[in-house]
Amino acid sequence: MKNKQIILAGIVVMALLCSVGTVAALDNTTPGVQMADGISDDIEPYNGPISADSPLYGLKLAMEDLDETFTFNDTQRVEKRLDHARLRIAEVRRELQLNRAETAERALEQYRLKLNLTEGSLTTFASNAPGLLHAQEMIARHQEVLAGIVLKYPNNTGLTRAYDNSLSLELKFENKTQMRFTRFMEKDNKTVLKAVRLEFRNQNRVNDDNSATVKNTELERNQNREKIPGQKEVIPVTTTIAPQPGHSDNAPSGTITPAEQQGSSQDQGKKGRD
Numbered sequence: 001m002k003n004k005q006i007i008l009a010g011i012v013v014m015a016l017l018c019s020v021g022t023v024a025a026l027d028n029t030t031p032g033v034q035m036a037d038g039i040s041d042d043i044e045p046y047n048g049p050i051s052a053d054s055p056l057y058g059l060k061l062a063m064e065d066l067d068e069t070f071t072f073n074d075t076q077r078v079e080k081r082l083d084h085a086r087l088r089i090a091e092v093r094r095e096l097q098l099n100r101a102e103t104a105e106r107a108l109e110q111y112r113l114k115l116n117l118t119e120g121s122l123t124t125f126a127s128n129a130p131g132l133l134h135a136q137e138m139i140a141r142h143q144e145v146l147a148g149i150v151l152k153y154p155n156n157t158g159l160t161r162a163y164d165n166s167l168s169l170e171l172k173f174e175n176k177t178q179m180r181f182t183r184f185m186e187k188d189n190k191t192v193l194k195a196v197r198l199e200f201r202n203q204n205r206v207n208d209d210n211s212a213t214v215k216n217t218e219l220e221r222n223q224n225r226e227k228i229p230g231q232k233e234v235i236p237v238t239t240t241i242a243p244q245p246g247h248s249d250n251a252p253s254g255t256i257t258p259a260e261q262q263g264s265s266q267d268q269g270k271k272g273r274d
Contacts, residue, residue, distance in 0.1 A: 042145065042148070043086065043089050043090050043093065043145045044090060044093070045090060045093040045094035045097055046087065046090040046091040046093070046094045047094070051091060051094055051095070051103075052091045052092075052094075052095050052100075052103040052104065052106050052107040053095065053100055053103040057106075061110060064084050067080065068080050068081055068084070074121065074124060074125065074129075075125075075129060075130060075131035075132065075135070076131070077121070078118055078121060078131075078132075078135045079131065079134070079135055079138070081114050081117055081118050082114070082118060082135055082138040082139065082142075083138075084114055085111050085114035085115060085118075085142065086138070086141075086142060088107045088108070088110050088111035088114065089111065089142065089145055089146065089149075089162075091104075091107040092104050092107045092108055092111070092149070092159070092162075093149065095107060096149070096153060096156075101156075104156075104158070105158050108158040108159065108161070108162050109158075111162050111165075112161070112162065112165055115165050115166065115169050118135075118169060119168075119169055119172055122172055122173070122176055125176060127176055127177060127178060132173070132176065132177055133177050133179055133195065135173070136170060136173035136174070136177055136179065136181065137181060137193060137195070139166055139169050139170045139173060140170060140181045140183075140193055141193075142166045143163065143166045143167065143170065144183075144191055146159065146162055146163040146166060147163060150163055174198065178197060178198045178199060179195045179196065179197055179198065180195070180196050180198055181193045181194065181195055181196075182194050182196055
C-alpha cells in the first residue's frame with residue numbers, strides 16, 4: 001500500500017514538473033509572438049527540469065500523452081499536441097547547443113510522432129471546425145523556426161525531415177480549411193502571416209485569364225475594323241515596269257493598282273485596232 005502511495009506521489013510530482021517545464025518554455029517566446037497576424041521569430045532553447053537527455057524524459061512524454069487522451073474536445077486536443085510539438089523544437093535547440101546529437105534526434109522523432117497523430121485526427125474534422133485554422137497557423141509558425149535552425153545546422157537530416165513533415169501537414173490543413181497562410185516581411189524584420197482563401201486565389205487566376213481573352217478579342221477587332229463586311233479584301237499588286245527603248249536599264253519600278261493595270265490593257269487594245 002505504501003509503495004503505491006509513493007508511486008502515485010511520484011506521478012503527481014512529475015506531472016507538476018512537466019507543467020512547469022512547458023510553461024517556462026512557452027514563456028520564453030511570448031514577447032516575440034503576435035497571435036493575430038505575426039509569428040515568433042524564435043523558439044528559445046528548452047530550460048525546464050526534464051530535457052531530452054534526462055532519464056525521466058520518457059515519463060514526461062507519457063504524462064503529455066495522458067493529458068491529450070483526457071482532453072475530450074477534439075480541437076483542444078489538436079492544439080495541445082501542437083503545443084507539445086513546439087516544446088520538442090525547444091528541446092532540439094537545447095540539445096544541439098550542447099552538441100548532443102543523439103538526444104536531439106530523440107526529440108525530433110517525438111516531434112514527428114506528434115505531427116503524425118495530428119494528421120491522423122484531421123479526417124474527423126469538418127472544414128469549418130472552430131479552431132482548425134488556428135492549429136494550421138501553429139504549424140506555419142513551426143516552419144519558420146525550423147527553417148532557421150536548418151540554416152544553422154544544414155547537415156542535420158533529422159531537422160530537414162522535421163521541416164518537410166511540417167510542410168506536408170500544412171498542406172493537409174489547407175485541403176481541409178481551404179485557406180493558405182502567406183508570409184511576408186515587415187520593416188522590423190518580423191515575418192507576418194496572412195490567411196488567404198484558396199477559392200479567392202483561384203478566382204483571381206480565372207479573372208486574369210478572362211482579362212487576357214478580352215484583350216486578345218479587342219486586338220482582333222481593331223485589326224478587322226477597316227474591313228468592309230461582304231467584300232473581299234483588296235490586295236495591291238506590285239508590278240515591275242519593263243524599261244522602254246532608249247531608257248536606262250536602271251529605270252525605277254512602280255506600283256500600280258488593278259484598276260490602272262486594266263486601263264493600260266484597254267489602251268493597248270485600242271492601239272492594236274487602229
